[in-house]
Amino acid sequence: MSGMVFIGVVALILALFIYYYNRLVSLRNLSEASWSDIDVQLKKRWDLIPNLVETVKGYASHEKDTLENVTKARNMAMSAGSVEAHAKAENMLTGALKSLFALSESYPELKANVNFLELQNSINSIENDIQLARRYYNAVVRDLNTMCESFPSLIVAGMFRFTKKQYFEMDSAQRENVQVKF
Numbered sequence: 001m002s003g004m005v006f007i008g009v010v011a012l013i014l015a016l017f018i019y020y021y022n023r024l025v026s027l028r029n030l031s032e033a034s035w036s037d038i039d040v041q042l043k044k045r046w047d048l049i050p051n052l053v054e055t056v057k058g059y060a061s062h063e064k065d066t067l068e069n070v071t072k073a074r075n076m077a078m079s080a081g082s083v084e085a086h087a088k089a090e091n092m093l094t095g096a097l098k099s100l101f102a103l104s105e106s107y108p109e110l111k112a113n114v115n116f117l118e119l120q121n122s123i124n125s126i127e128n129d130i131q132l133a134r135r136y137y138n139a140v141v142r143d144l145n146t147m148c149e150s151f152p153s154l155i156v157a158g159m160f161r162f163t164k165k166q167y168f169e170m171d172s173a174q175r176e177n178v179q180v181k182f
């Protein structure tokens with residue numbers, strides 16, 4: 001009888017081990033797939049920015065600093081490596097785009113330009129998609145990080161070198177409204 005109990009306990013421990021391992025693998029793969037989704041949305045936005053800059057350039061060519069800041073922020077975002085670096089660069093790009101869109105308030109012809117409006121709407125739509133992708137990625141990362149820190153799954157995580165991932169967060173400057181000055 002005690003042999004059966006021992007076998008039952010070993011089987012239960014093995015089943016839990018397998019469950020936690022498979023759950024960690026699943027969360028790691030989901031985090032990588034959700035990061036890929038963010039990457040796709042960011043690429044879409046990066047591809048639209050040169051068209052937006054060229055459209056604005058035709059109407060506000062003396063706003064050189066704003067246009068250069070958008071281009072510089074785009075290039076930094078495209079070359080970022082880690083999640084943390086991507087988040088920082090994307091936050092800078094978002095701020096530069098907000099400044100560019102705020103600039104359009106000073107140029108009624110630009111604000112009424114069909115190309116500009118279409119590009120602005122496309123970027124706004126992509127921004128919403130990026131926000132959703134970030135939210136999903138961060139939820140998956142939260143679950144993975146919880147598994148890596150919770151008992152007993154932290155034992156399995158440590159044995160197989162599952163590690164916590166970085167959240168894709170916005171910085172405090174991005175939370176502030178853009179100041180429009182005339």
